Amino acid sequence: MIDCRKLALRLEDDVPGYGTVLQRCVSYYRNVHSTAALEGMGARVVNSLETGILAGNKLYTHMLLQRHGVPTPHATIAFSKEAALEAMDRRGYPAIIKPTVGSWGRMISKLNDRDAADGILEYREAMYPIYQVHYLEEFIKRPPRDIRAIVVGDRVVAAIYRASGNWKTNMALGGTASPCPVTVEMEDMCINARKAVRGQIVGVDLMESDERGLVVHEVNNTTEFKNTVRVCGVDVPSLMLDYLLGEAA
Numbered sequence: 501m502i503d504c505r506k507l508a509l510r511l512e513d514d515v516p517g518y519g520t521v522l523q524r525c526v527s528y529y530r531n532v533h534s535t536a537a538l539e540g541m542g543a544r545v546v547n548s549l550e551t552g553i554l555a556g557n558k559l560y561t562h563m564l565l566q567r568h569g570v571p572t573p574h575a576t577i578a579f580s581k582e583a584a585l586e587a588m589d590r591r592g593y594p595a596i597i598k599p600t601v602g603s604w605g606r607m608i609s610k611l612n613d614r615d616a617a618d619g620i621l622e623y624r625e626a627m628y629p630i631y632q633v634h635y636l637e638e639f640i641k642r643p644p645r646d647i648r649a650i651v652v653g654d655r656v657v658a659a660i661y662r663a664s665g666n667w668k669t670n671m672a673l674g675g676t677a678s679p680c681p682v683t684v685e686m687e688d689m690c691i692n693a694r695k696a697v698r699g700q701i702v703g704v705d706l707m708e709s710d711e712r713g714l715v716v717h718e719v720n721n722t723t724e725f726k727n728t729v730r731v732c733g734v735d736v737p738s739l740m741l742d743y744l745l746g747e748a749a
């Protein structure tokens with residue numbers, strides 16, 4: 501185990517005997533940059549830099565899911581406050597606005613009407629340029645929960661429902677976990693989602709839309725699994741390591 505924060509890599513060296521690296525850093529920027537360095541120095545990193553970049557960005561992921569025929573919330577990308585408001589006026593409220601890069605539900609807002617949208621967009625326009633890219637999703641009507649499925653290669657090894665009193669069901673925001681049965685439909689969809697971002701070990705987040713059935717709203721490049729292990733009793737980290745050892749053989 502190597503703590504990324506203790507790492508200083510001389511980039512012209514070969515990686516000293518790392519071979520295969522299972523990337524587990526939860527900080528997005530440390531994650532992709534350490535992956536880039538390690539890959540460049542000859543290590544095989546799971547997931548790859550390519551997957552880190554693709555899955556780390558909600559717009560890139562959306563486009564890939566769509567192209568691979570994986571159902572995903574309808575979305576709009578707008579490049580100014582005015583264009584975003586116009587799009588929401590056309591598509592209707594509520595809408596969800598998300599940073600293209602981010603996790604744990606941070607800075608994700610539900611825009612219930614034009615006044616709320618106008619206020620949030622004004623703040624975003626005053627922030628770093630990345631926040632002036634407005635990624636909007638339809639609000640999916642669903643039971644008060646979502647699903648996190650852990651995909652290791654060609655299997656969903658475990659899945660949980662995440663429920664909370666808030667419309668955002670992230671565990672980081674106080675969500676609670678319970679086991680979710682894995683259906684064939686869900687497994688196929690998750691494996692397609694993994695392939696769409698060219699990943700190997702990923703966490704796929706799904707919602708059960710009242711209108712459209714299962715939709716995938718995110719693919720996590722470095723999936724957390726503590727609560728899944730606890731409620732499903734599946735030893736996810738061992739399965740990840742078995743997969744990597746099988747791949748390396």
Ligand SMILES: Nc1ncnc2c1ncn2[C@@H]1O[C@H](COP(=O)(O)OP(=O)(O)OP(=O)(O)O)[C@@H](O)[C@H]1O
Pocket residue numbers: 573596598602603604605606608637638639640641645646667668669670672705717718720
């Ligand atoms: N389009 C949507 N409609 C309804 N609810 C949504 C929608 N998108 C997200 N949510 C809710 O908001 C939560 C956070 O969304 P999302 O997973 O996209 O954010 P995140 O910051 O990437 O979270 P993480 O990476 O930790 O899973 C989801 O778990 C889900 O409960």
